[in-house]
Amino acid sequence: LCGGVPNVAAQLLTPKELELGIHAGDAETSLLLSILPEQVKMERAVCEYPQGLPTDSLLSMEGNLPFAWLTGELTVSGVLGDATAATKEKGDIILESLSDAWVKVIEDVCKFQQPKRKRF
Template identity: 65%
Template sequence: MMHGFIPSDRYFPYLSWTDIASMPDKENVVIVQPIGAIEQHGAHLPLAVDSAISVAVLGKALDQLDSNIPAYSLPPLYYGKSNEHWHFPGTITLSTQTLLAVLMEVAESIYRAGFRKLVFMNSHGGQPQILEIAARDLRQQYEDFAIFPLFTWRVPTVGAIAQELFTPKELKFGIHAGDVETSLLLSILPDHVKMERAKAEYPLGEPQSGVLSMEGALPFAWMTRDLSKSGVLGDPTTATREKGDRILTALVTGWVQVIEDVYQFSLPTAWKCK
């Protein structure tokens, strides 16, 4: 089945062109483009981690969403900008220019069909800036097009649960294939997690003093092999399905709220005021 985690009645490709042409109130219909990556996640996780997170969280959120709120998922964009991982076999990466062009052209197609609300739902940490650039350029081009460049993990429902479930060290350094992602994959795709291969590895070579850091307000550019031999940044050996279930619930709850808020959203129009 093409729709996978997405409810079939919320899957955009199952609509016909006449369904779309006759759809009422298209200006407020919420269209979501889930975006992930196909990239290494250590020896214990599949390449599809980020993509699986996007479609699973979105699918469950759409399933719980009020049926009176019109919202549809586009087909997942499985490939992303993953060049930080390209030294590890299996990683597939688009260039910045290619990903930007794909996002722009998908959005333009959605606009041409009459829709005016589009969410870029991204689960890969290597490309938020590209989505933000695309959103700004689309907003400049189409003054009545509301674009939301959102990161799956930033919904407010996750913070408190994460603080409860994961160590401060893991929350700071476990940014790739560590406890958080491994626990979530044990909830989403348990048959594709090989815990016997899980290996903890924290960043090697990161500055230990000063204001610069791997992530944060003052980052430096890095490639994954600069920091990790295994491709893991974190400790997946402590992952459990129970933790994954709780994180998934928090993400889904947050995304139900996001979609509701996007549905209610109106673009600010200060420039129209006299």
């Protein structure tokens, strides 16, 4: 979630979800249940992970050497993760941790100063 912004998602999600749940899975659906519950149709939630990904390759879906992909190429539904595990409570916790982290990022940006260049 959110690149390198610290959050507590790793404490709330399964190892499989942390590795492969990167679109419309547990974390994202939980966040939407927290923010826009009326937009989430849990009766349509699915658990679907990509199959047949290379395990002996340096390439991955995300990371330093990502390969190109579209969600519809990896799963029938386009979901990459377990939306059925999502809860509003989990979303509330993730949202609070992300909000706190983004405040810290913005504070750091506001305070940041480039080091003075040394003259030779």
